[in-house]
Every structure is written in C-alpha cells, then in structure tokens.
Amino acid sequence: MTMRPRDAATLVLEDEAGRILLGRRAGGQAFMPEKWVFPGGRVDRGDWHAPVAADLLPEVAELAGARARRRVKDPRRLARALALAAVRETFEETGLVLGVPGRPGRVPEGWQRFCASGHVADLSRLRYLARAVTPPGRPRRFDARFFLAPADALVTRDPIASHELTELCWFEPAAALDLDLPSVTRAVLGLLADRRAGRIRPPPYWAWRGRGTPD
Numbered sequence: 093m094t095m096r097p098r099d100a101a102t103l104v105l106e107d108e109a110g111r112i113l114l115g116r117r118a119g120g121q122a123f124m125p126e127k128w129v130f131p132g133g134r135v136d137r138g139d140w141h142a143p144v145a146a147d148l149l150p151e152v153a154e155l156a157g158a159r160a161r162r163r164v165k166d167p168r169r170l171a172r173a174l175a176l177a178a179v180r181e182t183f184e185e186t187g188l189v190l191g192v193p194g195r196p197g198r199v200p201e202g203w204q205r206f207c208a209s210g211h212v213a214d215l216s217r218l219r220y221l222a223r224a225v226t227p228p229g230r231p232r233r234f235d236a237r238f239f240l241a242p243a244d245a246l247v248t249r250d251p252i253a254s255h256e257l258t259e260l261c262w263f264e265p266a267a268a269l270d271l272d273l274p275s276v277t278r279a280v281l282g283l284l285a286d287r288r289a290g291r292i293r294p295p296p297y298w299a300w301r302g303r304g305t306p307d
Contacts, residue, residue, distance in 0.1 A: 115257030
C-alpha cells in the first residue's frame with residue numbers, strides 16, 4: 093500500500109552574504125539519516141491554532157495553500173499552518189526564533205516552549221519557494237512546502253544543535269554543494285542560485301519518481 097504524504101514545511105534561512113543555514117540529521121533516524129537539510133517537519137495540530145503577530149502576505153498564502161492534497165475549506169488557513177510548522181520546527185531543531193516580542197493569551201499544543209521565549213511568530217517575512225513530494229517507497233513521505241526568510245528576521249543568529257540536527261552551520265552556497273545532500277535540498281540550492289542571478293520563475297512543484305533529479 094502506498095503511504096500518503098503528510099503535510100510538512102521547511103524554512104530556508106539566508107543571511108545578507110547569501111549564506112544559508114543547514115543542519116545534519118542524526119544518524120539512525122528513519123528519514124534521511126546523516127543528510128544535511130534545512131530545518132523543518134510535519135504540520136502538527138497546534139500549528140492550526142498558533143497565534144501570529146503578522147500573517148503571511150496574501151500572495152505567499154495563495155501559493156502555499158494551492159492544490160492541497162486533501163480537502164480544506166480555506167487554503168489560506170492551510171498556508172498559515174504550514175508556515176507556522178516551519179517556524180516551530182526551526183525553533184525546535186535549532187533554537188532560532190522567527191518572531192517579535194509578545195505573549196499570546198492562549199498557547200496551543202506544541203507551542204509552549206516557543207511562546208515561553210516571550211515571542212510570537214511573525215509570518216510576514218516569509219516568501220514561498222517551492223513544493224516537493226517525497227517519492228513512494230520511502231519510510232516517511234511528506235508533501236513539503238519550502239519557505240524563504242532573511243536571517244535578520246531572527247531574534248538571534250546563533251543556532252543550537254538538537255537531537256534531530258546534531259550539527260548546524262551557515263554555509264556559502266558553493267561549499268554547501270559539497271555536503272551529503274538530499275536531492276530536494278540540492279534542487280532548492282539551485283533555485284536560490286537562480287534567484288540571486290535574477291532568473292525568477294514560478295515556484296516549482298517537484299515530484300521524485302526515484303533517485304536523482306526531480307520531475
């Protein structure tokens with residue numbers, strides 16, 4: 093039986109010099125062990141209810157919520173949940189906070205630690221990059237949306253390793269290509285290179301039929 097992909101989100105952080113943050117996944121994990129990846133993960137229940145200081149820009153919400161695999165009444169709400177998942181997972185995996193000072197009245201499940209930092213997520217700095225679906229036959233399958241955010245949107249820029257990402261570093265793009273990267277991470281790096289060169293195209297929707305490059 094083919095496993096149905098789960099909604100997930102990834103946050104690509106880029107500083108003023110064009111360096112990007114990557115983390116190395118711990119060995120022994122079922123999904124992409126020891127690969128270098130951007131922080132991110134699946135959408136949890138609390139991501140549908142977490143407070144925001146500022147919402148996604150309308151054009152970002154429209155792109156991120158489009159063509160959902162499951163029926164949703166409001167694609168913009170799905171887009172917000174995806175973006176919040178990217179912010180939360182980044183915090184859990186790196187300790188980095190993308191938000192502004194504030195204390196919400198109601199804290200949903202999974203957001204206790206983030207909110208305890210004294211911040212509320214700010215989604216207005218996110219831009220939409222791409223979407224990718226993990227191919228069949230993998231131990232985990234995700235329907236992942238990739239968001240881009242500038243490093244100056246972070247409260248600090250000093251990541252802290254976690255049990256999920258055991259090494260973290262800001263890499264020059266050329267140096268990052270020498271790492272052990274999943275195909276999708278390598279494809280996103282190519283997309284960033286196109287953006288820096290002024291070659292802007294519609295956000296891609298990638299599906300992998302096997303190893304190597306996406307279709």
